[in-house]
Amino acid sequence: MKKKPTMQDVAAIAGVSTATVSNVINNTKNVSEGTKRKILDVIESLDYIPNNLAKSLKMQDTKLIGLLISDIANPFFPPVVRGIEDSLAENGYNLILCETNSDSNLERENLRVLLSRRIEGLMVSLAGSEESHFENIDTPLVFFNRVPVSDQYNKVQVKNFKAAYVGTTHLIGHDYKRVAILAGPQHLNVGRDRLFGYKEALLESGREVDSNYISIREFTVAEGYQGMKELMDRSPKPDAVFTSNNALTLGAFQYLKDAGYRIPADIAFLGYDDTQWATIVDPPISVVRYPMYEMGQAIGAMIIGLVKSRGQEPSRTIAFEPELVVRKSCGC
Amino acid sequence: MKKKPTMQDVAAIAGVSTATVSNVINNTKNVSEGTKRKILDVIESLDYIPNNLAKSLKMQDTKLIGLLISDIANPFFPPVVRGIEDSLAENGYNLILCETNSDSNLERENLRVLLSRRIEGLMVSLAGSEESHFENIDTPLVFFNRVPVSDQYNKVQVKNFKAAYVGTTHLIGHDYKRVAILAGPQHLNVGRDRLFGYKEALLESGREVDSNYISIREFTVAEGYQGMKELMDRSPKPDAVFTSNNALTLGAFQYLKDAGYRIPADIAFLGYDDTQWATIVDPPISVVRYPMYEMGQAIGAMIIGLVKSRGQEPSRTIAFEPELVVRKSCGC
DNA sequence: CGCTTCGTGTTAATCGTTTAAATCGATTGT
DNA sequence: ACAATCGATTTAAACGATTAACACGAAGCG
Numbered sequence: 001m002k003k004k005p006t007m008q009d010v011a012a013i014a015g016v017s018t019a020t021v022s023n024v025i026n027n028t029k030n031v032s033e034g035t036k037r038k039i040l041d042v043i044e045s046l047d048y049i050p051n052n053l054a055k056s057l058k059m060q061d062t063k064l065i066g067l068l069i070s071d072i073a074n075p076f077f078p079p080v081v082r083g084i085e086d087s088l089a090e091n092g093y094n095l096i097l098c099e100t101n102s103d104s105n106l107e108r109e110n111l112r113v114l115l116s117r118r119i120e121g122l123m124v125s126l127a128g129s130e131e132s133h134f135e136n137i138d139t140p141l142v143f144f145n146r147v148p149v150s151d152q153y154n155k156v157q158v159k160n161f162k163a164a165y166v167g168t169t170h171l172i173g174h175d176y177k178r179v180a181i182l183a184g185p186q187h188l189n190v191g192r193d194r195l196f197g198y199k200e201a202l203l204e205s206g207r208e209v210d211s212n213y214i215s216i217r218e219f220t221v222a223e224g225y226q227g228m229k230e231l232m233d234r235s236p237k238p239d240a241v242f243t244s245n246n247a248l249t250l251g252a253f254q255y256l257k258d259a260g261y262r263i264p265a266d267i268a269f270l271g272y273d274d275t276q277w278a279t280i281v282d283p284p285i286s287v288v289r290y291p292m293y294e295m296g297q298a299i300g301a302m303i304i305g306l307v308k309s310r311g312q313e314p315s316r317t318i319a320f321e322p323e324l325v326v327r328k329s330c331g332c
Numbered sequence: 333m334k335k336k337p338t339m340q341d342v343a344a345i346a347g348v349s350t351a352t353v354s355n356v357i358n359n360t361k362n363v364s365e366g367t368k369r370k371i372l373d374v375i376e377s378l379d380y381i382p383n384n385l386a387k388s389l390k391m392q393d394t395k396l397i398g399l400l401i402s403d404i405a406n407p408f409f410p411p412v413v414r415g416i417e418d419s420l421a422e423n424g425y426n427l428i429l430c431e432t433n434s435d436s437n438l439e440r441e442n443l444r445v446l447l448s449r450r451i452e453g454l455m456v457s458l459a460g461s462e463e464s465h466f467e468n469i470d471t472p473l474v475f476f477n478r479v480p481v482s483d484q485y486n487k488v489q490v491k492n493f494k495a496a497y498v499g500t501t502h503l504i505g506h507d508y509k510r511v512a513i514l515a516g517p518q519h520l521n522v523g524r525d526r527l528f529g530y531k532e533a534l535l536e537s538g539r540e541v542d543s544n545y546i547s548i549r550e551f552t553v554a555e556g557y558q559g560m561k562e563l564m565d566r567s568p569k570p571d572a573v574f575t576s577n578n579a580l581t582l583g584a585f586q587y588l589k590d591a592g593y594r595i596p597a598d599i600a601f602l603g604y605d606d607t608q609w610a611t612i613v614d615p616p617i618s619v620v621r622y623p624m625y626e627m628g629q630a631i632g633a634m635i636i637g638l639v640k641s642r643g644q645e646p647s648r649t650i651a652f653e654p655e656l657v658v659r660k661s662c663g664c
Numbered sequence: 665c666g667c668t669t670c671g672t673g674t675t676a677a678t679c680g681t682t683t684a685a686a687t688c689g690a691t692t693g694t
Numbered sequence: 695a696c697a698a699t700c701g702a703t704t705t706a707a708a709c710g711a712t713t714a715a716c717a718c719g720a721a722g723c724g
Binding site: 002004047049050051052053054056057062064071072073075077078079081082085086089094095096097098099112113115116117118136138221250253254257275276277279280281282293 | 334336379381382383384385386388389394396403404405407409410411413414417418421426427428429430431444445447448449450468470553582585586589607608609611612613614625
């Protein structure tokens with residue numbers, strides 16, 4: 001761990017000034033072939049790597065973008081993050097990752113740290129319903145997935161309402177009589193909008209909304225399991241269910257298996273997000289899905305755009321279309 | 333995007349020197365209650381957030397740790413990264429994530445930018461078999477998952493040999509006659525060691541190693557599918573298979589389902605890594621697994637330890653024990 | 665009363681770059 | 695022959711923090 005060589009060192013050994021060294025490194029001015037060669041040789045022999053902190057300080061840019069999410073282990077995020085990373089890398093930016101564990105206080109703290117690191121842009125999937133700490137930051141900001149309602153912000157979203165609407169309508173269309181939903185927390189847009197979509201589909205086809213067939217749960221596997229059990233304990237039992245998040249889907253499916261229900265004979269099943277296992281379970285399950293990698297790319301592209309335009313653009317929202325993938329777990 | 337206030341600004345408005353401001357922010361010297369209050373007020377009113385670049389430059393530390401992996405969308409990584417993040421956050425470090433897409437050239441490039449950002453430590457799961465670019469860096473370094481053979485490095489590993497050995501032995505013990513393996517690339521330690529473990533188990537129990545029952549494949553779902561097909565086209569067919577990676581497991585399982593084989597009646601199945609779907613497929617599959625989150629924590633703890641001891645410690649290797657989880661897909 | 669000690673606060677150098685402005689010798693044009 | 699121009703290089707001032715060294719008035723002490 002000896003001290004790393006600096007540009008001063010390079011300059012001294014090559015017998016030139018730091019300005020010249022800087023100029024050959026960045027190709028920013030003409031330097032004679034001779035001195036250029038000499039400098040490059042010294043750089044090589046010292047294993048000199050420029051200090052980007054100093055450069056960033058002087059240049060007022062860091063090529064660093066922050067990402068603030070609840071939990072990378074949530075299967076929704078990895079493909080999205082992959083898309084983001086690819087987008088950023090293409091533009092020479094690096095990603096600094098912070099997890100909030102869905103805790104708004106941690107979110108606020110992490111936000112401060114990121115800002116003090118002078119990130120040039122920030123992408124966030126909200127921890128909770130608290131969003132005031134984002135109000136006056138003057139760093140380009142893109143929300144995705146869990147987004148605030150206010151449209152003063154840039155967002156990359158999913159058509160949550162439509163996803164649930166399309167899914168529920170599909171089930172209704174195949175003549176299931178008692179369509180249930182495993183819904184998410186109502187303080188999150190993703191929870192609310194999907195429940196609304198479900199209700200609207202019911203109402204539009206002349207059905208009633210029966211709260212017995214609605215279970216509102218946290219977005220976890222365990223809650224999905226419990227929620228599904230709760231729904232199947234109703235009498236009469238629902239004959240179809242839409243699980244409005246991937247964790248809920250997994251938990252619900254597990255319960256139905258454990259309890260010995262046959263799908264779709266006893267109950268039709270429509271899940272959320274096209275996870276790896278959707279096609280290998282028995283029966284392969286139908287789902288409402290989004291192009292997650294592409295969403296990630298869009299998020300990355302949007303933040304880069306904002307950074308380059310120095311935040312002059314008006315706020316935009318991109319909303320991705322859901323796609324219904326019909327397999328064997330419900331009417332088809 | 334107006335210019336952010338600096339410590340100079342705060343000092344000027346509060347009518348003190350920057351030294352004093354710095355001292356109240358860092359609690360590093362006694363400052364009278366009065367001036368402290370005044371300074372804090374100014375900080376508040378300006379929304380002043382210290383510039384960490386300047387601090388890092390002066391202090392020669394960044395509280396930044398690099399992570400170099402092939403692809404966050406590989407289901408192995410998310411839980412590990414979660415563990416790493418938690419470990420780092422606990423110690424006030426941030427994570428900067430780079431993906432190599434398993435390309436050693438990209439790996440080398442990313443390494444350079446990370447070093448130029450003056451990360452204090454680096455964690456890497458190798459892109460390929462090329463590792464020379466890590467040879468002379470004097471930044472604390474921890475390899476995990478895909479690691480170099482040389483024991484001059486710090487590593488957090490998995491007992492790959494043992495995992496395959498234990499798995500294969502289990503299958504042999506339940507009297508399967510023709511135990512096959514879906515093995516990984518032999519230029520990676522994880523591919524090699526698992527194949528060795530399989531062979532060793534066979535030999536030790538007096539069996540022969542039959543290359544007809546070995547399919548060497550890339551670690552992808554598609555290759556798993558093809559590889560499984562290849563194995564089932566042998567005559568006589570294998571009556572048990574060990575799939576030595578999670579992607580291979582998924583692909584292989586998919587093929588067996590598609591081709592209509594019954595598990596374990598037609599073929600016993602032993603998978604790798606305890607993924608979310610292992611328990612909901614039919615039958616629930618037995619697997620060899622590792623505590624991924626805990627591995628992540630260990631990796632994080634190790635790099636922090638190295639950073640704090642300034643790299644004085646001798647190289648260490650931590651190797652996690654595999655655990656055999658027996659479900660319904662093979663003899664039990 | 666003179667000397668030290670103490671509590672607060674300031675001065676100024678420093679970290680490692682970038683870059684506008686200055687320097688300096690050689691070349692060019694008239 | 696002399697000014698103007700040009701190309702290559704250097705000088706030195708930033709960027710925004712930290713901190714050793716110093717300054718200064720008040721208090722303590724023999």
